[in-house]
Amino acid sequence: MACHLLAANRTLGRFSRLIFSTATAAIFAISLCGCKSETTKSDASGGGAGGEIVLGHYASMTGGEATFGRSTDNGIRLAIDEINAAGGINGKQVRIITYDDKGEKAEAGTAVTRLVTKDNVIAVLGEVASGLSLVAAPICQEYGVPMVSPSSTNPEVTEKGDMIFRVCFIDPFQAYACAKFAREHEGLKAKKAAVLFDQTSPYAVGLKDEFSKSFKRQGGEVIASEAYQKGDPDFSAQLTSIRASEPDVVFIPGYYTDVGNIAIQARRLGIKVPLLGGDGWDSEKLGEIAGDSINGCFYSNHYAPEGPDPHVQEFLKKYKARYSGTPDCLAGLGYDSAKIVCDAIGKASSSKGADVAAQLSKVKDFEGVTGKISIDANRNAVKPAVILEMKNGKPTYVTTIQPE
Amino acid sequence: MANLVQTLMTTLAFGSLYALIALGYTMVYGTLKFINFAHSDIVVLGAWTSFTLATWILPWVGINPRAQGDLIPPIWVAAVILTLAMAFCGLVGFLIERFAYRPLRKAPRLNVLITAIGVSLLLQNLGQLDVTIRDLPLIGRYLDGFLAMIPGVRMLCDQHFGFGAIPQKMPYLLPQWDLFTISLPSAGGHTDVSLTLVDALIIGASAVLMIALQFLVFRTKIGSAMRAVSYDFDAAALMGIPVDRVVSFTFVFGSVLAAAAGFLYSLKYPGLNQTAFPTWVLLGLKAFVAAVIGGIGNIRGAVLGGFVIAFVEQVGAFYLGADYRDVYVFALLIAILLVRPSGLLGSNMREKV
Numbered sequence: 001m002a003c004h005l006l007a008a009n010r011t012l013g014r015f016s017r018l019i020f021s022t023a024t025a026a027i028f029a030i031s032l033c034g035c036k037s038e039t040t041k042s043d044a045s046g047g048g049a050g051g052e053i054v055l056g057h058y059a060s061m062t063g064g065e066a067t068f069g070r071s072t073d074n075g076i077r078l079a080i081d082e083i084n085a086a087g088g089i090n091g092k093q094v095r096i097i098t099y100d101d102k103g104e105k106a107e108a109g110t111a112v113t114r115l116v117t118k119d120n121v122i123a124v125l126g127e128v129a130s131g132l133s134l135v136a137a138p139i140c141q142e143y144g145v146p147m148v149s150p151s152s153t154n155p156e157v158t159e160k161g162d163m164i165f166r167v168c169f170i171d172p173f174q175a176y177a178c179a180k181f182a183r184e185h186e187g188l189k190a191k192k193a194a195v196l197f198d199q200t201s202p203y204a205v206g207l208k209d210e211f212s213k214s215f216k217r218q219g220g221e222v223i224a225s226e227a228y229q230k231g232d233p234d235f236s237a238q239l240t241s242i243r244a245s246e247p248d249v250v251f252i253p254g255y256y257t258d259v260g261n262i263a264i265q266a267r268r269l270g271i272k273v274p275l276l277g278g279d280g281w282d283s284e285k286l287g288e289i290a291g292d293s294i295n296g297c298f299y300s301n302h303y304a305p306e307g308p309d310p311h312v313q314e315f316l317k318k319y320k321a322r323y324s325g326t327p328d329c330l331a332g333l334g335y336d337s338a339k340i341v342c343d344a345i346g347k348a349s350s351s352k353g354a355d356v357a358a359q360l361s362k363v364k365d366f367e368g369v370t371g372k373i374s375i376d377a378n379r380n381a382v383k384p385a386v387i388l389e390m391k392n393g394k395p396t397y398v399t400t401i402q403p404e
Numbered sequence: 405m406a407n408l409v410q411t412l413m414t415t416l417a418f419g420s421l422y423a424l425i426a427l428g429y430t431m432v433y434g435t436l437k438f439i440n441f442a443h444s445d446i447v448v449l450g451a452w453t454s455f456t457l458a459t460w461i462l463p464w465v466g467i468n469p470r471a472q473g474d475l476i477p478p479i480w481v482a483a484v485i486l487t488l489a490m491a492f493c494g495l496v497g498f499l500i501e502r503f504a505y506r507p508l509r510k511a512p513r514l515n516v517l518i519t520a521i522g523v524s525l526l527l528q529n530l531g532q533l534d535v536t537i538r539d540l541p542l543i544g545r546y547l548d549g550f551l552a553m554i555p556g557v558r559m560l561c562d563q564h565f566g567f568g569a570i571p572q573k574m575p576y577l578l579p580q581w582d583l584f585t586i587s588l589p590s591a592g593g594h595t596d597v598s599l600t601l602v603d604a605l606i607i608g609a610s611a612v613l614m615i616a617l618q619f620l621v622f623r624t625k626i627g628s629a630m631r632a633v634s635y636d637f638d639a640a641a642l643m644g645i646p647v648d649r650v651v652s653f654t655f656v657f658g659s660v661l662a663a664a665a666g667f668l669y670s671l672k673y674p675g676l677n678q679t680a681f682p683t684w685v686l687l688g689l690k691a692f693v694a695a696v697i698g699g700i701g702n703i704r705g706a707v708l709g710g711f712v713i714a715f716v717e718q719v720g721a722f723y724l725g726a727d728y729r730d731v732y733v734f735a736l737l738i739a740i741l742l743v744r745p746s747g748l749l750g751s752n753m754r755e756k757v
Binding site: 062063 | 407410411414418470472532568569570571573580590595596598600669672673674675677687718721722725726727729730
C-alpha cells in the first residue's frame with residue numbers, strides 16, 4: 001500500500017512539474033505579447049492627432065480611507081465629463097484611468113508605475129494620503145510625468161521634484177490654523193494641548209510636529225504626546241495618559257476611521273474636552289462611526305459645503321445631481337485638480353511632461369470650488385483654511401483662517 | 405492609582421479576547437501539530453458576520469442600523485446574532501478543514517502551512533466583496549427575478565452578502581451602561597473609573613466559554629477522543645477513534661470560539677475596519693503569541709498567555725509609551741522562547757525520530 005502511494009506520488013511530482021513548466025512558458029509568451037500590444041497602444045494614446053488624452057488617477061477606492069479615494073474620483077470624473085461635454089481639450093476627448101491602491105504604500109507604487117509605464121498617461125492625479133503621494137512622487141518625477149496631488153498636505157510631497165504639484169495648502173499652514181483656532185476661539189482658548197497621532201503616517205507625524213511648534217509659538221503648551229498605529233482597535237492606554245495630563249484640547253491629526261474609534265473611547269473614559277483635527281477627518285463616515293461622541297469637535301478643512309460662494313453652490317448642485325450625498329472637500333479638490341490639469345494640457349505646446357509642468361507652474365488665480373488657486377514657486381497652492389465643527393454628526397462652518 | 409485600575413480593567417477585557425482566539429490556535433495545534441493561519445480571519449469573519457446580521461435584523465425591530473441614535477434593540481437580538489455568527493463561522497471552519505486541510509493530511513507539514521496562508525488570503529479577499537443575489541455569476545439574474553415574485557422573500561434580493569472594503573459602524577446591540585463607577589485618587593485629585601456593560605460581558609462570556617471548553621475536553625467522551633488524537637494520532641485511529649470526526653469537531657469548536665471573540669470585539673470597538681493591517685494580522689498574531697507563550701497545545705496555557713500578553717501590552721503602553729506596544733509583546737515572546745521554549749505551562753516533549 002505504502003509503495004503504491006509512493007509511486008503515485010512520484011508520478012504526480014513529474015506531472016506537476018510538467019504543468020509548471022508549461023504554465024511558465026505560457027506566462028512568458030503572454031507577457032511578450034502584452035509588451036508588444038502596449039507599445040502599439042501607446043502610440044495612439046500618447047497624444048497623436050485624433051487620439052484621446054489619457055489621465056491617470058491612483059486612489060484608495062477600498063481600505064480604511066476608502067471614502068477619500070471614492071470622493072476624489074467622483075470629483076475628477078465630474079470635471080472630466082464636463083470638459084468632454086464641452087468638446088474636450090483642443091478637440092480631443094479626455095479619458096481617466098483609475099487604479100485602486102487600497103490605501104497601501106506598496107499598492108500605490110505599483111499603480112503609479114503601471115500608469116506611467118504601461119498606460120502612458122500624460123499626467124497623474126492623486127493621492128489624498130501624503131504617505132502614498134510620497135511613494136508615487138519619485139516615480140512620476142523619474143519618468144517625467146507631471147503629478148498633481150489634490151489633497152496631500154505634507155510639505156515633502158512637492159519637494160520630490162519639479163514635476164510634482166498640489167492644489168491644496170500644506171501642513172505648516174494647516175497646523176498654524178488649528179493652533180490659532182485652539183488658542184483664540186471663544187469657548188476654547190486652550191492653554192494646554194495633548195496630541196494623539198498615527199505614527200505610521202507621514203501626514204500625521206508632520207502635522208503633529210508643526211502643530212506643536214505653532215501652538216508653543218502662540219503661547220500654548222503641549223503637555224502630552226501619544227502615538228498609535230493606523231487601524232489599532234484600542235486606544236485606552238494612550239487616552240488614559242492623556243486624561244491624566246488634563247488638557248484643554250486634544251489634537252488628533254489622523255484619518256477618520258481611527259478618529260471615530262478614538263472619539264468613542266475618549267468619551268467613554270471621561271475625556272470631555274473638544275477634540276481637534278486636520279482635513280484627514282473629512283468624511284461622512286466620521287459622524288456615522290463616532291455618533292454622538294464626535295459632536296462639539298473641530299477640524300480644519302479646505303472648503304465648507306454650505307459656503308455662499310456661487311462656485312461651491314454650483315458644484316454642489318452638479319455633484320448631488322450625479323451622486324448621492326454632500327461632496328466632502330476631497331471631491332471638491334479632485335474636481336479642481338482635474339480642471340487645472342486639463343487647463344494646463346490645453347495651454348501646453350505639446351503633451352510632453354515638461355511642457356505640461358511648465359503650464360502648471362504658471363497657474364494663477366484659478367477660480368476653483370475650493371477657493372482661488374495660485375501655484376507658488378514651491379509648486380504648492382496658497383489658500384485659506386476653514387474650521388468646521390461637528391454638530392449632530394454633520395460638519396458645520398465656524399470660521400475661516402487666512403494664510404499668515 | 406486610578407490609572408493603574410483603568411489599565412488593569414482594559415487588560416482583563418483585552419486578555420479575554422486574546423485567550424478566546426488563542427484557544428483556537430492551541431486546539432488545532434494540539435490535534436494536528438500545525439498552525440492554522442486562517443484562524444485570525446475567522447475572528448474577523450465573526451465580527452463582520454455579526455455586523456451583517458445586525459444590519460439585517462435591526463430593521464425588523466424598527467431600528468435603522470445606519471442612523472441608530474439612542475435606540476437599543478431588545479436583548480434577544482444580541483443573543484440571536486451571537487448564535488448565528490457562531491453557527492456560520494463553525495460551518496466555515498468545518499469546510500476549511502474538510503476541503504483545504506484534510507486532503508493534505510499525509511503531505512509534508514510545510515504544504516499544509518502554506519495552504520493555511522492561502523486560505524487566510526482567500527478569506528481576506530472574499531471579505532472585500534460586496535454583492536447581492538443579482539451579482540452572482542450566471543444564475544444571479546434569474547434567481548433574482550424568481551425571488552422577486554415571491555412576496556415573503558423579496559427583501560432577500562436587496563441584501564448584501566459580503567462586507568465590502570470600507571470601514572463600517574457596528575450598531576449598538578447593548579445599552580452603553582456603566583455597571584459601576586468608583587472614584588479613585590490620582591495625581592490631580594480624583595478620577596472616575598468605570599466598568600462598562602460591554603467590558604463585563606466580554607469578561608463574563610469569555611469565562612463561560614473557557615469553562616465550557618475545559619469541561620468539554622476533560623469531562624466528555626469527545627474530549628477524551630480529542631486528547632487521545634493529540635497524544636498519538638495513528639494509535640488513536642487504530643483504537644477505533646473516528647479521527648476525522650474528532651479533527652472536524654476541533655476545527656468547528658475553535659471557529660465557534662473565534663466567532664464569539666469577533667462578536668465581542670465588534671461590540672467593544674464598533675468602528676469596523678476590515679482591511680486595516682492591525683485588525684487582520686496583528687490581532688491573530690498576538691493571540692498566536694499568547695498560545696506559544698502559554699505553551700502551544702495546552703488549553704490552560706493559552707488562557708494564561710492571553711492575559712499575560714494583554715498585561716504586557718497595556719501596562720507597557722501606559723507606563724513606557726504606546727509607540728512600542730507591539731515591541732513589548734514580541735520581546736516577551738523572544739524572552740520566553742529563550743528561557744522556556746515549551747512555554748509557561750507547556751510540557752517538555754521530546755521529538756520522536
